[in-house]
Amino acid sequence: MAVRVQREDFDVGAEVKRLTAGRTDIGAIVTFTGTVRADSAGAGVTAMTLEHYPGMTEDELARNEAEAAARWPLQASLIVHRVGTLRPGDNIVLVVTASAHRQAAFDAAAFLMDYLKTRAPFWKKELDADGQERWVEARESDDTAAGRWAGAPKR
């Protein structure tokens, strides 16, 4: 169980290797990587700046991870989120979940991302090709996605 907020890029393969090194109780590893899209603003995104609330971000991600561990039998998990200025195609976020079987790993990864989207204190600002800056608006579909876990039974 680990969370990291960093400016540097991450290497998905290296992160998975480090998380699962020496483990023989893991039968399923799911990774989710979120990347910067160029097409979300009208004139095309040329850069995206991610701001966060240092301290609360790490706390919230850790609470999120603890909640996932309470709901599914996870052997290991990792959340890495980048901050600072990113370009289209760059990595933004990595979620890795490891379990004995695939369903728990898939579900926990989806849960971690849905909760991260609606609770982790990050804010994105896009810069378009015309030099216009725009704060990204929260999407109702993200609230809906997070809401689907509300009634999910704890184990």
Place this chain on the structure above:
Amino acid sequence: MTVKLLYFAWVREKIGKAEEVLDLPAGIATVADLVAWLEQQGPEYAEAFARPGVVRAAIDRRHVQPASPIAGAREIALFPPVTGG
């Protein structure tokens, strides 16, 4: 009550500062009370809170609701809905 306020994203830009320590007058009991009082502190504050119900809050690094009490808070953050991931 003296409290440290933190502002993020467009709330920070509109208010023009990232944080400040304020002495709150008596009678401010909840997050909603605090926002209503801040709105009266100048046009930049009024602008930041112009869209009712949009700005979110955290007390001592935990999400809270408008009706949440602020008594005992050391750090109150005000920010737009989050957009990470």
